[in-house]
Amino acid sequence: MADYKMMVWIDQDLCTGDGICEEIAPDVFEGRDDGLWVVKEEARHFGSTLVFDDEAGDGHGPEGARGVARVPDSLIEDVIESAEECPGECIMIEPYNPELVAEGR
């Protein structure tokens, strides 16, 4: 199993829905049908895609603080830039924590 350094989640209560995060890091952020953005683990980095959009079924996980995605090392700078540019200041970056990976999956 690969080591990671960073994880990320979005506080949807603060998201303005402008999509700047996805413009900067499309492999990490995705727009949801309700106009808010969520985080994901994209298949090209993790083998299968997991979207933290609170939908039911395989390939989906919880939203908000319970939906914490691993960030591939190659995308760390893009995720930091996304958080810096986010007008809602709602992109939350955390150190990698394997216990968070286990929750909600």
Ligand code: SF4
């Ligand atoms: S940049 Fe921030 S406010 Fe804008 S869509 Fe992404 S998470 Fe929401």
